[in-house]
Amino acid sequence: MSLINLIDVDYSVGGPLLLERVDLSIEAGERIALIGRNGAGKSTLLRLIDGALQPDDGEVRRSEGVRVARLEQEVPAGAEGDVWDVVAAGLGELGAWLAEFHHLSHADPVDTEALARVQARIEAADGWALDQRVTETLERLELDGDAVFARLSGGMKRRVLLARALVSSPDVLLLDEPTNHLDIEAIDWLEGFLKNWPGALVFITHDRRFLRALATRIVEIDRGALTSWPGDWNNYLRRREERLNAEAQENARFDKLLAQEEAWIRQGIKARRTRDEGRVRRLKQMRVERAGRRELQGSVKMSMAQGESSGRKVIEARGLGFAFAERPLVQGLDTAVMRGDRIGLIGPNGSGKTTLLKLLLGQLEPARGEVRLGSNLQVAYFDQYRATLREDWSALENVAEGRDHVEIGGKSKHVIGYLQDFLFTPERARAPITRLSGGERNRLLLAKLFAQPSNLLVMDEPTNDLDVETLELLEELLADYPGTLLLVSHDRDFLDNVVTSTLVMEGEGRVGEYVGGYSDWLRQRRPSPTHPRTAEPADATGGAAKPAAATPAPPARRKLSYKDARELEQLPARIEQLETRLAELSEAMNDPAFFQRDQARVAEHTDEVARTQAELDAAYARWGELEGATG
Incomplete structure (x- = not known):
């Protein structure tokens, strides 16, 4: 049964149509992954589905009584108060009354008159069942209704906003990059939750493992058109490549025929003597068709400036320790980073991954132990907060820094040409970066980073806001990088495809070392019978780990002193x-x-x-x- 139908929908934001003659049917219970290049119109399509935007042409039909809820990419500015308030807001005006009743009933002293007034409004609207629904939703998502929303971590805020979307019991749930700012454990939780959610789901994600686990159908936006594929990522990649090859061959055939017809018409007198008016009309139509063709957007062409070779030993840490308020973040760490290592850092948000990076780079003084840096290091740092970008400069100025050319792969390249490889037109390259989207800013940061000669590349969450195609190109580039890589990421596939070993923040200052990527770490750790998410790591041969690296079960719950x-x-x-x-x-x-x-x-x-x-x-x-x- 179709819940929502988009029929011949057009939508424009200036210039060529962003979405052109789009047809889409959303069936009950299916899970649709919406994919496409940055700026293709994915978020716009979600807003058309939930009615936040109206199409320029065509129509959006919703079955009678269908409820739609949308989780946006960013935390909305108006979300404030307790978690209970934010979740209840998903019920509209009645939710505001329930939140007011919730606060009045917990006040000391209780304002009985105000409480009676709001209680009467709720009873008149038959709203007590919804009050119970808010409570059940909080319990289902393991949320504390009395917690202050503004004080939650980014990942917990996303979970609260998901609860707000779910509390209305939507038939169709729309999720825009739901894994952004979540750590791996939170992504695993969300994945499991959505697998068991009975409604229809339409989601945008750059996390390929998340997509493969959930999608029953893949819908691609490419040059304004929608194409639907079965929910098999590898099959989609193969069939898309076949389609693009067939399109390229057809375009080449058309362009050859057009060139022949243009040569014929240029013969002038001879062409007019034939009086083949039909052929002239066909040529005019071909010109119109060629002018209206929407070319496939080019791919990012990443290349990197080459640094000098570093010493064989890049970083050595002995007895490394760092704590705050008597709480150890790193304790007794002995490790060596050798030239050519590709090391991933894994751990929950707030576990100290960025702090460990800064300790290893010598940017932060350890409380105990020492860090020795190798010789001839040239460090390039990708900052997840993009603080290295000057907001008052254009993209061109941020990369050029006063130069006209950059040295890439041993060859001099003009900065404008280099930025075009990262999909910046000359006009876009000269525009203030305040006008750039999140994906464009990440591409710019990569361009700036790769223009620096380096032999130690440090990347803190580089995958946010990148489309899948750019993500895969980045993986290929890092695989060929001759230097040493330190990588913080919550993207499980990215870790598997790039790193050769991992440092895992295991709590209480322990940092475990494992051979391989994320999946290898999962295989090496052994779940504790009391806590399935807690692991006792194994060594590279599959045997038991040394006692110092073991992760004990969490302490029993107790009353705080x-x-x-x-x-x-x-x-x-x-x-x-x-x-x-x-x-x-x-x-x-x-x-x-x-x-x-x-x-x-x-x-x-x-x-x-x-x-x-x-x-x-x-x-x-x-x-x-x-x-x-x-x-």
């Missing part, structure tokens, strides 16, 4: 304070005059950024430990 309870109560405010300070420090670095200051002051500022980030990581880890200990 007065000191710990007080600390837990104060931590949210401390986290908010640290996040505010980190934002202030990052904003200061965006000032055009920042790097013109005295170098000692610049170094002091960047050290404070590193310390604040480390304190924030530790505070989140401590908060998670204390909350997990209560019951």
Whole structure:
């Protein structure tokens, strides 16, 4: 049964139609993965489906009574209050009444008159069943209704917004990049939850493993047109390649015939004497058809500046330790990074992955132990917060930094030509980067990074906002990179395809070392019978790991001491304070005059950024430990 039908839908945002004569039918219970290049119109299509946008032409038909809910990419600015308030907002005006009743009934003292008024409104609307639905949804998604929404981590905020979308019991759920800002454990949870969700699902994702696990159908947007494929990713790739090859051959045949007809008409007098008016009309029609052809957008052509060879030993850490407020983030780590290693860092949000990177790079002073850096290192750093981009500069200025040419692969290349390889037109390259989308900013950051000669590449969450095609090209480039790679990512396929070993944040300061990628780590760890997500790692030969690397089952729930309870109560405010300070420090670095200051002051500022980030990581880890200990 079709829940929603899009019929001959056109939509434009200026220039060629973004969506042209689109037909799409959404059936009950199916799970549709919506894919396409950045800017192809995927998010626009979701907004057309839920009615937030109206088509320029055509129609969107919804079966009577069909409920649609959409989870957006970014956290909406208006979401505030307790988690209960945010979730209840998914029920509209009645949800606002329920939230008001919830607050009034928990107040001390209770305003009985106000409580009676809102209670009467709810009873008149027969709304108590929905109150129970909010409670059940919170329990189902393991959420604390009394928690303050603004103080939650990015991943938990996404879970709350998912609850808000689900509380209306939608028949069709629309998800726009639901795995962004989630760690691997949260992605696994969401994947399992959606597999068992009975409604129809339409989702956008760059996470190929997430897509393969869920999709029963793949719908691709390409040059304004929709094509539907069965939910088999490898079959889709093969059949798409066949279609593109057939299209290229047909275009070549058409262009050859058009060239022949143009040569004929240029014969002038001879052509007119034939008086073949039908042939002239066909030529005019061919010209119109050729002018209207929408060419396939070019692929990113990534290449990288070559650095000098580093020493054989790139980084050596001995007895490395770092803690915050007596909570260890790294404890007793001995490791060596050798030239050519490709190491992935895995762990929950807030576990200290970025802090460990900065310790290994010598940007943060360890509390214990030492880090020795190898000789002749040239480091290129991809920052997940994109803080290395100057907001007051264009894309061209950010990459060129005063140069006309960059040295790529041993050859000099003009910066405009280099940026065109990353799909920036000359006009787009000269535009302020404030106009760039998230995907364009990530491509720009990659272009800036790869223009730097390097032999140690450090990448912190590089896959966010990249389309799948660009993601696969990045994998190929990193596979051929002759230097050393340190990579933080929550993309499981990306880790499997790129890294050769992993460092895993296992809690309480333990950092486990494993051979292979993400899937290899899963095979090597052994689940604890008391906690299926907890692992006791094995060594590379499959045997038992050394006791120092083992991950014990989590401690039993206990009543917090007065000191710990007080600390837990104060931590949210401390986290908010640290996040505010980190934002202030990052904003200061965006000032055009920042790097013109005295170098000692610049170094002091960047050290404070590193310390604040480390304190924030530790505070989140401590908060998670204390909350997990209560019951």
